[in-house]
Amino acid sequence: MRATVVLVHPSPTSFTHSCAAAAVRGLETAGHEVTTLDLYAMGFQPAMTDAERHAYHGDEPVLDPLVAESVAAVQGAEMLVFVYPTWWSGLPAMLKGWLEKTMLPGVAFVFDKRGKVRPGLQTVRHIVGISSYGSSRAYVKAINDNGRRTLLRALRLNTGWRTKRLWLPMYSVDGSTPERRNAFVAGVEKSMAAL
Amino acid sequence: MKTLVVYCHPSRESFVAAVLDAALEGLREGGHEVRVTDLYADGFDPVFSAGDHAKHLAEDADRTDIARYIDDLRWCESLVLVYPTWWAGQPAMLKGWIDRVWVNDVAWKLPSGKRRLRPLLRSIHRITVVTTHGSSKFINALEGEGGKRTMTRALRVLCSRRCRTQWIAMYTVDTSTELQRAQFLHRVRLRLAA
Numbered sequence: 001m002r003a004t005v006v007l008v009h010p011s012p013t014s015f016t017h018s019c020a021a022a023a024v025r026g027l028e029t030a031g032h033e034v035t036t037l038d039l040y041a042m043g044f045q046p047a048m049t050d051a052e053r054h055a056y057h058g059d060e061p062v063l064d065p066l067v068a069e070s071v072a073a074v075q076g077a078e079m080l081v082f083v084y085p086t087w088w089s090g091l092p093a094m095l096k097g098w099l100e101k102t103m104l105p106g107v108a109f110v111f112d113k114r115g116k117v118r119p120g121l122q123t124v125r126h127i128v129g130i131s132s133y134g135s136s137r138a139y140v141k142a143i144n145d146n147g148r149r150t151l152l153r154a155l156r157l158n159t160g161w162r163t164k165r166l167w168l169p170m171y172s173v174d175g176s177t178p179e180r181r182n183a184f185v186a187g188v189e190k191s192m193a194a195l
Numbered sequence: 196m197k198t199l200v201v202y203c204h205p206s207r208e209s210f211v212a213a214v215l216d217a218a219l220e221g222l223r224e225g226g227h228e229v230r231v232t233d234l235y236a237d238g239f240d241p242v243f244s245a246g247d248h249a250k251h252l253a254e255d256a257d258r259t260d261i262a263r264y265i266d267d268l269r270w271c272e273s274l275v276l277v278y279p280t281w282w283a284g285q286p287a288m289l290k291g292w293i294d295r296v297w298v299n300d301v302a303w304k305l306p307s308g309k310r311r312l313r314p315l316l317r318s319i320h321r322i323t324v325v326t327t328h329g330s331s332k333f334i335n336a337l338e339g340e341g342g343k344r345t346m347t348r349a350l351r352v353l354c355s356r357r358c359r360t361q362w363i364a365m366y367t368v369d370t371s372t373e374l375q376r377a378q379f380l381h382r383v384r385l386r387l388a389a
Binding site for chain 1: 344
């Protein structure tokens with residue numbers, strides 16, 4: 001299967017990068033074809049510009065070459081894997097902006113004859129999220145996990161109804177021991193190899 | 196009340212811009228002292244960079260690049276956010292303002308050895324969100340209203356213990372009539388004047 005891994009973290013030595021590397025290793029072990037989009041390394045510009053907002057509903061909404069690259073990686077992908085740290089219970093601005101600019105009309109959704117929104121990501125079979133949290137599991141549950149909801153609900157509504165969801169959370173990462181982190185990274189590789 | 200309005204939309208001709216004007220009119224009628232931040236007009240950089248990450252937990256980090264935003268946040272007693280809801284949440288530009296400005300020593304502190312954040316924005320007594328949704332209320336409920344929770348829970352806990360939250364939202368704005376939009380603008384003005 002074709003898998004697209006979206007990696008979001010400013011520092012290349014981060015725990016998030018270790019998780020992404022493990023995910024890619026796992027997917028490749030299972031024989032999947034992997035494309036990685038490292039948004040910070042690409043220098044992706046997350047804020048939608050005035051020109052992009054005006055072109056959004058037009059015939060050519062893609063104005064940025066990095067968006068074109070992202071659209072190509074998403075179209076036809078059967079797995080979308082997001083690896084990022086959860087900040088303020090949500091997606092980092094970088095990833096939120098990537099969603100806004102890449103998941104365009106004609107890519108993520110289409111309008112039918114009556115002007116209703118219909119799913120556009122028909123090839124997607126799996127949506128996977130791998131995220132680290134500074135807070136504990138109990139706190140995240142109480143405060144609500146907006147990033148998870150955005151990806152597993154809002155984005156999933158734009159795929160086929162059989163799309164499987166997998167969430168791999170690492171809670172309380174700030175106070176964690178190296179053993180726990182290593183065990184988590186090993187677990188990521190194993191889960192991805194099993195997909 | 197000292198009110199900070201944070202506005203986020205790339206285009207000044209949009210409906211959200213009209214919503215901002217209605218909100219400002221309401222605040223003026225209510226006699227509030229207002230500061231406005233227009234993130235797009237400022238050319239705010241929403242990307243939490245490697246440099247930001249390096250000083251994430253540092254004591255007395257140099258934050259001169261965002262000093263104005265920090266000063267506004269510390270000054271205000273009431274916070275009003277005006278933005279369109281995209282993909283069930285705040286636009287990247289506004290999320291970036293949260294990621295970069297609600298930082299260590301400004302919004303919270305992590306005392307050494309502790310695992311829980313200590314809130315620092317105790318002077319904020321009210322958070323008001325004015326937003327527009329392209330999709331219906333039903334779809335937003337299905338998606339979990341994540342953007343709402345970010346404001347009313349994740350950020351609220353950094354403010355006053357008695358901080359009140361207001362959610363003023365217009366759903367299915369894409370297919371709305373002129374009358375519905377005018378009614379919404381009226382509602383925004385009245386609610387903010389109160």
